[in-house]
Amino acid sequence: MTLLADVASILLNGLQQGAIFALLGIGLTIILGTMEFLNLAHGALYLVGAYTGMFVFRESTLNSGLLNSAGIESFGLAFGFLAALIIVPLVGLGVGVLMERFVAKPFYDRPETDQLLVTFGLALIVTEVFKAVVGGDTFQPVTPQRILGVSVSGPVTLPVVGAFPKWRLFIVGIAVAVIAATYLLIEKTDFGLVVQAGTHDSEMVRLLGIRIERSYSLVFAVGAALAALAGLIGVSFQTISPQIGTERALVPAFLTIVVGGAGSVPGAIVGGVVLGVVVAAVTQSPFAQWAQIVLYILVALVLVFRPEGIFPGGVGE
Amino acid sequence: MSQTDGPVDRRDVLKLVGAGGIAGLAGCAGGGGGGSSEFPELGNYPVEGDEVVFGFNVPQSGSYSQEGADELNGYNLAMDHLNNGGGWVDGVDALSGDGILDKTVTSVEGDTATDADQARQEAQRMINRDDAIMVTGGSSSAVAIAVQELCQEEKVMFMACLTHSNDTTGSACVRYSFREMFNAYMTGQALAPVLSDEYGSDLNFYQLYADYTWGSTVQSSMQQFLEAEGWTQTNSVATPLGTSDYSSFLADVPRDETDALLLVHYGLDAANSLPQAIEAGLDEDLEVIVPLYNRLMANAARESIDGIFGTADWNWQLENDATQSFVEAFRNEYDKVPSYAARLAYSQTLQYAAAVERAETFYPPEVIRALEDHTYSGFGLGEETMRACDHQAQHDVLVVRGLPEGEQTEDQLLNVVGQTARGDIGYACDAGPASECELGSYGDE
Numbered sequence A: 001m002t003l004l005a006d007v008a009s010i011l012l013n014g015l016q017q018g019a020i021f022a023l024l025g026i027g028l029t030i031i032l033g034t035m036e037f038l039n040l041a042h043g044a045l046y047l048v049g050a051y052t053g054m055f056v057f058r059e060s061t062l063n064s065g066l067l068n069s070a071g072i073e074s075f076g077l078a079f080g081f082l083a084a085l086i087i088v089p090l091v092g093l094g095v096g097v098l099m100e101r102f103v104a105k106p107f108y109d110r111p112e113t114d115q116l117l118v119t120f121g122l123a124l125i126v127t128e129v130f131k132a133v134v135g136g137d138t139f140q141p142v143t144p145q146r147i148l149g150v151s152v153s154g155p156v157t158l159p160v161v162g163a164f165p166k167w168r169l170f171i172v173g174i175a176v177a178v179i180a181a182t183y184l185l186i187e188k189t190d191f192g193l194v195v196q197a198g199t200h201d202s203e204m205v206r207l208l209g210i211r212i213e214r215s216y217s218l219v220f221a222v223g224a225a226l227a228a229l230a231g232l233i234g235v236s237f238q239t240i241s242p243q244i245g246t247e248r249a250l251v252p253a254f255l256t257i258v259v260g261g262a263g264s265v266p267g268a269i270v271g272g273v274v275l276g277v278v279v280a281a282v283t284q285s286p287f288a289q290w291a292q293i294v295l296y297i298l299v300a301l302v303l304v305f306r307p308e309g310i311f312p313g314g315v316g317e
Numbered sequence B: 001m002s003q004t005d006g007p008v009d010r011r012d013v014l015k016l017v018g019a020g021g022i023a024g025l026a027g028c029a030g031g032g033g034g035g036s037s038e039f040p041e042l043g044n045y046p047v048e049g050d051e052v053v054f055g056f057n058v059p060q061s062g063s064y065s066q067e068g069a070d071e072l073n074g075y076n077l078a079m080d081h082l083n084n085g086g087g088w089v090d091g092v093d094a095l096s097g098d099g100i101l102d103k104t105v106t107s108v109e110g111d112t113a114t115d116a117d118q119a120r121q122e123a124q125r126m127i128n129r130d131d132a133i134m135v136t137g138g139s140s141s142a143v144a145i146a147v148q149e150l151c152q153e154e155k156v157m158f159m160a161c162l163t164h165s166n167d168t169t170g171s172a173c174v175r176y177s178f179r180e181m182f183n184a185y186m187t188g189q190a191l192a193p194v195l196s197d198e199y200g201s202d203l204n205f206y207q208l209y210a211d212y213t214w215g216s217t218v219q220s221s222m223q224q225f226l227e228a229e230g231w232t233q234t235n236s237v238a239t240p241l242g243t244s245d246y247s248s249f250l251a252d253v254p255r256d257e258t259d260a261l262l263l264v265h266y267g268l269d270a271a272n273s274l275p276q277a278i279e280a281g282l283d284e285d286l287e288v289i290v291p292l293y294n295r296l297m298a299n300a301a302r303e304s305i306d307g308i309f310g311t312a313d314w315n316w317q318l319e320n321d322a323t324q325s326f327v328e329a330f331r332n333e334y335d336k337v338p339s340y341a342a343r344l345a346y347s348q349t350l351q352y353a354a355a356v357e358r359a360e361t362f363y364p365p366e367v368i369r370a371l372e373d374h375t376y377s378g379f380g381l382g383e384e385t386m387r388a389c390d391h392q393a394q395h396d397v398l399v400v401r402g403l404p405e406g407e408q409t410e411d412q413l414l415n416v417v418g419q420t421a422r423g424d425i426g427y428a429c430d431a432g433p434a435s436e437c438e439l440g441s442y443g444d445e
Helices: A003-035 A042-057 A081-107 A112-134 A166-188 A190-200 A202-207 A212-235 A244-260 A265-283 A288-305 B010-019 B065-084 B087-091 B116-128 B141-154 B184-199 B213-228 B247-251 B267-279 B295-300 B321-334 B340-359 B364-371 B432-436
Strands: A155-158 A162-165 B051-058 B104-111 B134-137 B157-160 B177-179 B204-210 B232-239 B260-264 B287-289 B309-312 B374-376 B384-386 B397-402 B414-420
Touching: A003 A042, A003 A166, A003 A190, A003 A212, A003 A244, A003 A265, A003 B247, A042 A081, A042 A112, A042 A212, A042 A244, A081 A112, A081 A212, A112 A244, A155 A166, A162 A166, A166 A190, A166 A212, A166 A265, A190 A202, A190 A212, A202 A212, A212 A244, A244 A265, A244 A288, A265 A288, A265 B247, A288 B232, B051 B065, B051 B116, B051 B340, B065 B087, B065 B104, B065 B295, B065 B321, B065 B340, B087 B321, B087 B340, B104 B116, B116 B134, B116 B141, B134 B141, B134 B340, B141 B157, B141 B177, B141 B213, B157 B340, B157 B364, B184 B213, B184 B287, B184 B309, B184 B397, B184 B414, B204 B213, B213 B232, B213 B260, B247 B267, B260 B267, B267 B287, B267 B295, B309 B414, B321 B340, B340 B364
Parallel strands: B051 B104, B051 B134, B134 B157, B157 B177, B204 B232, B204 B260, B260 B287
Antiparallel strands: A155 A162, B309 B397, B374 B384, B397 B414
């Protein structure tokens, strides 16, 4: 493999990983930036998206759990990925609204430690509920074969890079489109303006006759929908089990916003891509087993030398 | 079913002496396991009261909890059969079906969470608080090695369950641990000739291996035996344990220069790496091989295992009597067929119990001697020997191949394509992993 092919492969793999990091990071950062609410249940929202996605997208065999005990041997509607792509974010929105109303809202004025405890507890409960209902089994990733008649499975030969999984390119496309829409929503719309104004001075926004609580609720819901969407994408290429929420969603989301800057949507995008490319570069080097260590070293260096991240402030400024 | 001891059977000698009237030497004082024993206190010996406690230390939380649950099924079935008869207990001469040395077998359970530190703490609790006379478990070599080290220190026996690293009965072996499962070295010996027959003898291969004791020993053993078949390793790359996205690793495999890709990943790592390799089209350009299968992985990656070779410890489809009687007993109890993890759990519990009965005492050094060089059959894999020099069971190894999705059933995902005889694999006590093994003391020297 030539140097050019190596670089292209690293960038492509890094972009794919980074797009998912960004998706997770944006969801966490807009909630943190807007409401100054630290949501440790972000991984649970990813889990909701993953299992809902699995349920809508395909049919899976159940070997344990309450459903299986009740005589249900298979689980899922098998409506296909496109249906899941619409339904999962809507479910995420709904869960986000409920979560904001009943979990987050009562804790807005409480100390951060209380927020951490209640959301961490919620994450544990969600994990255990999924484990009880569908069992602790690990489900295989299933890549969609066709979407709207277009084949999205198998390898495709790209210039310079060579063979590359076609579905990974679609993942990048979906993530980039959703990230762009979120960016425009927060940065370029009246709704985004209200949210940003609210983060600077919520009292003044209220005095102007704007019901800022509604905006908070919607921001929380959007953040939840993004996490759920990331869960659906995960279903298409990674195994699913009740334990994945923290490891695959919460930790990467935190690392992303530390690098990008807490509360900043552009920061989460850039932070996600930077982390993705760094992981891919180390993974494809002779020091592959150092990839995770290098990731944390990078985050530590950012905290030491630029604790405000690449894009300080942003939405939360 | 038969069980015969090695050339020197100390208990037989003691029995003869006892029969000659020298009371006390043969443990005549009531079973040998109680407080009025002829042996000094050691570890959790002597066993007080009417019950004896086993410690079942398996993953009950985390990603391997399903495998742990099946191991626990095997352990509980063994305990039931030891106390009430049934299953293999009825065919092992040494076992009565009425407990062990007239004591009822009970158990305590621990959750390793597939973490070596937690497993060690759980085992410590079983030994100190619960007075477990024997600890068993493991679904990771790192866990098994950590626990067996503790057991050697505490002079409590450890019957290793699911551990495949060469180190368990190689460089990290201990006197107080015995392993029924085959190891990475034997996987290499069994699998390499089959791969050579199937794919040719002049292939370039590339390995991705999990970066811990198990992965590195499988990687080195596969390299050794594939190169002996004329294959050439182009590269081997360590992947962090628990990786869920292998795309960057897979992108680095040079397709033009590689004929075969070995994914030395176990369980859930393989459940991610294998489908991702298939999705990247690597199976179209080269042969993909998974050296060690387990049910968890085969089930999670069932759509990607078609035609892929590997090895397995045992399979419920084997037609020998022992296998079928175990499958029947297990199915009657749990309404499903056992995985090989369950067979390991069941057989290791029975092996320990039979050794105690042969030794006529729970005194660990005597039980160890009863197990060393013990030859037995009827555990599903033909005649086996638990070697004295490294405590590694020598038995046949199964080579399996994934079934096409259309031919799979809920219970059958793999086909047994060969059973490599123990005579064609294995290694001398001064060769392979055994050459690095220093077992340590019995504790009664």
